[in-house]
Amino acid sequence: MRHVLFSIALSLVALPSWAAQCGNRSAGFDAWKASFAQSAQRAGVGQRGLQALANAQYATGTIAADRNQKSFRYSLDKFIEIRGATTIVRQGRERKARDAAFYTALEQRFGVPAGVIIAIHGMETGFGRFMGDSSVVSAIVTLAFDCRRSEFFIPHALGALRLVDQGSITAATKGAKHGELGHTQFLPGNAITYGVDANGDGRVDFYNQADALASTANYLRQKGWRPGQPYNKGTHNYEVLKTWNAASVYQESLSIMGAQIDG
Structure with a gap:
């Protein structure tokens, strides 16, 4: 947060030349959506995805959050305190012990240690307790329209519309303020590219814990994770964590x- 090749979406990084002008406030959003719909249709987005786009609302809460990202201003000690690291580690160890077979199988398949996946799960959503209250489609479409990082979010907006087409999410699905979805808060374009059906029900559901955690491990592995190697600061795997x-x-x-969860 992932099966359809992302090359189609990435080919649209230059999409602003096709579409209406981006904006820094709600004015022009509807005109931009109408233009973007034509480009999305050419990229293979179907009727359900296009309808979700048409219904998307300008997400003022998303814009406010994007302009005020506090994590970049915290010291490490302050960030760890605010995010409740001690609780995450304690609960993470309990989860690893309780579901040992699942995490062992996950590491055998993807080579990513349980501690890393569990830490991400805890950090992102408190182990699934809060996965967001913002419309995924509206949030990501708003960010694609917003001039600040339009080119980055356009492929993710296309990803969200394709997820609607596939039935992985609906126009009403809730996620985080930047459109991240599910247990580990995948951006929609990454969800399309790296999603894994871990429970074998024939669909990738990022609100299903098994699918979400397997997809997270797959993401890290595909980004270059080296099994059996350390992931502390200064190592190759730490560079993968940066992604x-x-x-x-x-x-x-x-x-x-x-490391503390695995220790």
């Missing part, structure tokens, strides 16, 4: 908590 979240305090916290 999960841009905040350095987040990356370092994951490496610390993962």
Whole structure:
């Protein structure tokens, strides 16, 4: 947060040349959506995805959150305190012991230690207790329209619409403020690319814990994770952790908590 090749979406990084102009407030959002719908249709988005796009609302809460990302300003100690690292480690150890067979199978398949996956799960949603209260489609479409990082979010907006087409989410599905979804808060384009059907029910559901955690492990492995090697700061695998979240305090916290959970 992932099966359809992302190349179609990535080919649209230059999409603003096709679409209406981006904006920094709600004015122009509907006109942009209408233009983007034509581009999305050319990229293979179907009727359900296009309808979800048409119904998307400008997400003022998402814009406010994007302008005020506090994690980048915290020290490591402050971030660890605020995120409740001690509780995550304690509960993470309990979860690993309780579901040992699942986490062992996950590591055997993808090579990513249980501690890392559990730490991400705990950090992102408190082990699934809160997966967000914002419309995934509206949030990600708003960010694709917003001039601040439009090119980054356009492929993820296309991913969200394709997830609607596939039935993995609906137009009403709730996620985080930046459109991240499920147990480990995948961005929709990454969900399309790296999703794994771990429970074998024929669909990838990021609100199903097994699918979400397997997809997380698959994401890290595909980003270059080297099984059996350390992941503390300065290592190759630590560089892979950086691809999960841009905040350095987040990356370092994951490496610390993962090691404590596995220790």
